[in-house]
Amino acid sequence: MSKRQKLEDDAIQVFLAAHGGWSRAGEAIQKSYTFPDFSTALAFVVRVGLAAEKRDHHPDVHLGWGRVTVVWSTHDAGGITSIDAEMAEATDRLYGGP
Numbered sequence: 475m476s477k478r479q480k481l482e483d484d485a486i487q488v489f490l491a492a493h494g495g496w497s498r499a500g501e502a503i504q505k506s507y508t509f510p511d512f513s514t515a516l517a518f519v520v521r522v523g524l525a526a527e528k529r530d531h532h533p534d535v536h537l538g539w540g541r542v543t544v545v546w547s548t549h550d551a552g553g554i555t556s557i558d559a560e561m562a563e564a565t566d567r568l569y570g571g572p
């Protein structure tokens with residue numbers, strides 16, 4: 475299946491059930507992460523942004539003091555695709571841990 479083909483609703487539910495903190499926001503999935511200060515949050519945004527550039531797939535990001543919200547959707551497909559699920563997993567890995 476193409477990575478930019480929309481996921482079915484049940485596949486999205488399976489993804490959400492398996493990945494804590496992610497929720498559906500219309501035709502996107504999103505998660506908020508917390509940090510001890512602004513600069514640590516900013517550094518996370520930079521790491522996510524560099525991963526996005528490598529994959530040519532880019533999130534919407536909201537950066538605040540100690541908080542980052544990352545939103546993944548595939549604009550070209552008008553919804554959530556498996557590359558969004560992959561990038562969400564990559565985002566979790568960049569947040570912390572191996």
Ligand SMILES: C[C@H](O)[C@H](O)[C@H]1CNC2=NC(N)=NC(=O)C2=N1
Binds near residue numbers: 531548551
């Ligand atoms: C031309 C380029 O590959 C496309 O515009 C890519 C770039 N990054 C993208 N990012 C996201 N999130 N969705 C897209 O459909 C998308 N399309």
